Amino acid sequence: MKDRNREWENLNEQQKEAVLDDSAACIVNANVGSGKTTVLTAKIHYLHSKCQVDYADMVVLTFTNKAANEIRERLSVRAQEVESRDMRYFGTFHSVALSLLRNLLSVEQLGYTEDFQVIDPEEEVELALQVIREQKLNIKYKNRLKKRLEQEKVSRCQDDLALLRELLQKEKIRQNKMSFADLLQTAAILLKDISLRIKWIIIDEAQDCDRQQMDFVNALKQKDTRLFAVGDPNQVVYSWRSGAWNVFYLLKEQYQARELSLPVNYRSSSSILEAAKRFLQNGSQLTGVRETGQKIWLREQYDSFQDACCLADRIRELHENGLPYSEMAVFYRLQSQSAVFEQVFERNEIPFEVSLKKTIQDIPVLNWLMKLLRFSANHRDLTSGQLVLSHRNYGAGLTENAAGKLLREWEAADKKLEQGGGLAGEDGRKARKPEQGGGPAGEDGRKARKPEQGGSPAGEDGRNGRTQTELLQKMWNFQGYFAELEPQNLKEEELWNYFQLDRHLHPTSSAYPEDKKLVMELFGLLLEDARTKQVPLWEALTDFLNSASLYGINFLKTDSANQSDTVKLMTLHASKGLEFSHVFITGVNNGLIPLQGKGFEEEEEERRLFFVGMTRAKDELELSYYTNPDTIRTFPGPSRFVRMIPPGLLQMDGDLPEKQQEEVNLKELKRLVQEERKAAVSEAAERERSRAADGPEPESEKQHLPELKKATHPKYGTGVILREDELMVTVLFEGYGEKEFLKAFCELQ
DNA sequence: GAAGCCCCGTTTTTT
DNA sequence: ACGGGGCTTC
Numbered sequence: 001m002k003d004r005n006r007e008w009e010n011l012n013e014q015q016k017e018a019v020l021d022d023s024a025a026c027i028v029n030a031n032v033g034s035g036k037t038t039v040l041t042a043k044i045h046y047l048h049s050k051c052q053v054d055y056a057d058m059v060v061l062t063f064t065n066k067a068a069n070e071i072r073e074r075l076s077v078r079a080q081e082v083e084s085r086d087m088r089y090f091g092t093f094h095s096v097a098l099s100l101l102r103n104l105l106s107v108e109q110l111g112y113t114e115d116f117q118v119i120d121p122e123e124e125v126e127l128a129l130q131v132i133r134e135q136k137l138n139i140k141y142k143n144r145l146k147k148r149l150e151q152e153k154v155s156r157c158q159d160d161l162a163l164l165r166e167l168l169q170k171e172k173i174r175q176n177k178m179s180f181a182d183l184l185q186t187a188a189i190l191l192k193d194i195s196l197r198i199k200w201i202i203i204d205e206a207q208d209c210d211r212q213q214m215d216f217v218n219a220l221k222q223k224d225t226r227l228f229a230v231g232d233p234n235q236v237v238y239s240w241r242s243g244a245w246n247v248f249y250l251l252k253e254q255y256q257a258r259e260l261s262l263p264v265n266y267r268s269s270s271s272i273l274e275a276a277k278r279f280l281q282n283g284s285q286l287t288g289v290r291e292t293g294q295k296i297w298l299r300e301q302y303d304s305f306q307d308a309c310c311l312a313d314r315i316r317e318l319h320e321n322g323l324p325y326s327e328m329a330v331f332y333r334l335q336s337q338s339a340v341f342e343q344v345f346e347r348n349e350i351p352f353e354v355s356l357k358k359t360i361q362d363i364p365v366l367n368w369l370m371k372l373l374r375f376s377a378n379h380r381d382l383t384s385g386q387l388v389l390s391h392r393n394y395g396a397g398l399t400e401n402a403a404g405k406l407l408r409e410w411e412a413a414d415k416k417l418e419q420g421g422g423l424a425g426e427d428g429r430k431a432r433k434p435e436q437g438g439g440p441a442g443e444d445g446r447k448a449r450k451p452e453q454g455g456s457p458a459g460e461d462g463r464n465g466r467t468q469t470e471l472l473q474k475m476w477n478f479q480g481y482f483a484e485l486e487p488q489n490l491k492e493e494e495l496w497n498y499f500q501l502d503r504h505l506h507p508t509s510s511a512y513p514e515d516k517k518l519v520m521e522l523f524g525l526l527l528e529d530a531r532t533k534q535v536p537l538w539e540a541l542t543d544f545l546n547s548a549s550l551y552g553i554n555f556l557k558t559d560s561a562n563q564s565d566t567v568k569l570m571t572l573h574a575s576k577g578l579e580f581s582h583v584f585i586t587g588v589n590n591g592l593i594p595l596q597g598k599g600f601e602e603e604e605e606e607r608r609l610f611f612v613g614m615t616r617a618k619d620e621l622e623l624s625y626y627t628n629p630d631t632i633r634t635f636p637g638p639s640r641f642v643r644m645i646p647p648g649l650l651q652m653d654g655d656l657p658e659k660q661q662e663e664v665n666l667k668e669l670k671r672l673v674q675e676e677r678k679a680a681v682s683e684a685a686e687r688e689r690s691r692a693a694d695g696p697e698p699e700s701e702k703q704h705l706p707e708l709k710k711a712t713h714p715k716y717g718t719g720v721i722l723r724e725d726e727l728m729v730t731v732l733f734e735g736y737g738e739k740e741f742l743k744a745f746c747e748l749q
Numbered sequence: 750g751a752a753g754c755c756c757c758g759t760t761t762t763t764t
Numbered sequence: 765a766c767g768g769g770g771c772t773t774c
Contacts, residue, residue, distance in 0.1 A: 092763085121764085144757085181764095240762090335761085357762070550764065573761045597760090633759090
């Protein structure tokens with residue numbers, strides 16, 4: 001047992017130092033592939049088994065659920081005695097905040113009740129739009145409302161944005177809802193009042209922390225709490241989400257943190273690592289331990305279609321040589337670039353998986369259904385209720401205003417009823433419980449009441465009137481109806497029938513079979529959730545809705561489950577944190593990689609992004625660029641990033657897909673060379689003229705022009721030097737065009 | 750209300 | 765480079 005618990009002794013020196021570090025605050029600069037998660041889990045394990053720190057006295061914060069799960073899993077493997085309830089404060093910033101708010105903090109102080117709902121950003125925008133409509137606020141640029149609300153600074157533009165912020169905050173409290181930001185903020189506020197005896201705070205991917213997250217950490221931290229953060233400033237690729245700021249610097253300043261680093265990369269071959277190093281920012285120390293490996297393949301392609309065809313062949317070839325599909329990945333800059341690869345791979349029968357953020361919100365029927373459930377779970381959630389009733393496909397044919405009015409009437413009637421005591425519950429048809437439910441039927445007046453229908457003006461709407469109020473009534477009575485039902489006896493069909501979904505999902509429409517399937521699947525997940533947790537459906541629903549916001553719902557599970565050995569297609573951003581034996585980065589053209597940007601800072605982020613992409617590769621990396629790009633704002637030819645890679649590390653004489661293609665390219669190359677020559681001649685003439693006019697020209701230009709220096713390259717033959725500085729030489733070769741060389745690397749004469 | 754001008758976003762995405 | 769939206773001007 002003891003021996004198994006001393007695993008940290010197998011780490012390298014720097015890793016060990018980080019694990020054993022006992023400073024009040026420590027920040028570890030963990031380079032790419034240097035065993036960041038290993039150190040993190042080893043540290044947690046060390047603290048527990050060697051320093052007798054309970055897991056419950058540690059807060060371990062990650063950005064994604066995936067990362068949190070990985071840490072938890074690795075710990076369970078290391079130490080069998082760990083139970084998940086010990087790790088109650090292991091999770092994303094938001095999930096830890098949520099569990100604190102649910103279990104320890106008194107949210108009542110801020111006007112919430114303890115069963116508050118978590119809403120995702122889209123729902124928050126919907127809520128904001130509703131407030132704007134109802135309060136008749138003057139808000140400009142509604143299409144960018146989300147971004148405008150996020151921004152902390154006061155807008156220059158003259159509208160009611162500040163007022164909206166205020167009213168939105170009040171409305172969220174009224175409806176008992178917290179946005180993601182509210183989770184962190186309210187937790188930070190309420191933490192000030194209590195004394196949580198947290199001994200260690202451990203942060204993963206600290207470079208991605210934003211203001212709110214740092215405030216939350218600050219609120220968690222007490223005088224004797226130790227802070228251990230791990231991150232890599234060279235992997236900042238999401239700075240556009242928060243204001244770009246240096247967390248490392250901030251942590252050092254604020255807590256006088258000790259700074260350590262993990263410089264050894266265990267992942268990539270040294271060719272790949274050497275090339276990637278050119279994209280490091282501040283001369284970070286990064287060393288490899290692996291063999292040289294293959295050179296980086298650089299391929300010229302006519303366009304993305306040619307590229308996809310070529311990759312399909314290449315992937316098949318690699319697979320035939322024994323490399324599993326799952327060890328290969330194709331990266332691109334934009335989501336829209338995936339389409340060509342999907343089509344071509346499909347046709348070539350190459351199994352693949354595209355990583356895309358498909359959520360239930362993208363499926364209209366489920367989006368509607370979730371709102372229906374939200375309102376059923378929380379009658380104060382007028383926004384959801386309104387959208388359910390006024391939905392143009394599945395709704396009850398009400399306008400937004402009419403729905404809002406109706407809901408407010410029900411709410412008012414409800415309040416009256418609450419004061420006057422329950423006189424409802426006797427309406428068997430609408431609020432009865434199923435036979436096998438057993439419990440004392442319908443008498444839970446407080447929950448299953450029904451306001452009197454007579455006074456409702458919406459009822460005048462004849463034919464639709466009944467449907468409207470029936471759907472509303474179903475949502476309203478849901479809690480009472482299902483309150484004490486054990487989920488074991490429940491079937492998806494009962495939920496379907498309860499809400500009379502046949503009526504709302506239009507059995508005659510072509511989408512109906514698919515819609516019904518999806519709805520049943522979602523009900524299935526909800527019931528399964530309730531069954532595993534062994535709680536009544538009612539209780540399970542609130543949890544289910546919150547975790548749907550915070551963790552998403554795995555709907556595409558079935559798609560990926562039937563094939564596990566697949567090539568992964570994803571954006572460079574999505575590749576962060578992953579590794580593959582063989583990586584293809586496509587569309588390495590100016591305008592795409594780096595993406596057409598404005599400022600210098602944005603280009604630095606693009607450089608880090610490319611760095612992240614390259615360093616995903618363990619053994620082989622292949623880059624491709626287009627001569628006739630089909631993406632907008634993309635320039636033909638290799639990206640300037642390609643030129644930052646030492647030519648000695650590149651394998652360029654790629655096999656062009658077809659001979660014909662080769663001829664086209666040669667022709668084009670010749671034309672380009674000729675044009676360049678013409679331009680050079682006319683430029684020379686221009687300078688000659690201006691020199692004659694302005695007198696003697698500066699020294700540098702004089703050297704440059706009269707006679708072009710020549711250079712000889714073992715492969716390209718003899719050419720003329722066009723440009724030269726202390727680092728690079730640009731030479732024009734007959735038949736090859738312009739080539740740039742790093743002086744230190746090339747064998748030029 | 751049409752015409753012209755200015756500003757901004759366009760891309761990446763987790764919770 | 766282009767389009768949407770807001771604002772000013774006539």
